[in-house]
Amino acid sequence: MHRPAKFWPVVGFATLAGMRSMSAPAFLSHYLSRQPHAGLAGSRLRFMQKPATATVLKVLAAGELVADKLPTTPDRTAPPVLLGRLLSGALVGAVWYRARHGSALSGGVLGGLTAIAATFVSYALRTGISEESGVPVALVGVGEDALVMAGGAALLSGQRPAHGEWRPL
Template sequence: MKKSTSPQRSAKFWPVMGFATLAGMRSMSAPAFLSHYLSRQPHSGLAKSPLRFLQKPGTAKLLKVMAAGELVMDKLPSTPDRTAPPVLLGRLLSGALVGAAWYKSRHGSALSGGMLGGLAAVAATFVSYALRTGISKQTDTPVALVGVGEDALVLAGGTALLRGVRPAHGEWQPL
């Protein structure tokens, strides 16, 4: 007999996969989008958690500035590949942060969410790198220009993700 997935489990798992995918594409975008959401709809699951800083409006603003800076830095020829160990570590940590915060905000295990988010961010890093370089080679388009399209995908994906998530109490409240 097949076991069905509970709505609460899905409400944790799929948003983390979305945020982690963003982290794999642009490391600062995932925390920026999540902090924007949490600063407007604080969750009691983070009330006594060290992750509660993500609910502060000042944190959300700072992360948005950092995410915008990353969009620019990504196009510079001196920027290392996203698969370089230090850059990959940053994406893993970004995915782990958003995964832990999302799970904790839903009264789940920050460790489970962090592990899921970190692993998914690493996978998304390699997939998005292969897509970006592959598109560039196949179409003879500069990698930086393909990166602009990737930026648009990250922004649209993050916006759609925030519109589709449910507050912890179960009511739909799009941002």
């Protein structure tokens, strides 16, 4: 029996959510809008397969890349911002697991916990690199943006539709 990969892609997407909360759902929705998965048919999570959802999430992700560099933007570890990253990770985890015929709850828990861990690790790395090198935090953030973009592209390029999934014509 073929078992589609669920765990590691969720860890990857949720890690992106911990770094840039809107990028992970934007990448996943972009992928799903081009490769619809039967596991989402009839699910409340099927909205992530809609091209309009992908477009809105991409705009929000682009806005986040800009807002992240502003001096008035709170730290990613501030409770409201941390909650957003938790929810983003939970969303991508739930959607990916459900798309691959798994438990949305299991995927959501894995995604949320991974996003929280990635938030603190990426924050420590960003501030540590800035302090040690003397490079402004915002400039280190540009490098982090590049890592998120490359990571998201790599995640998408490595995915294959699960056995029996339908594809757009």
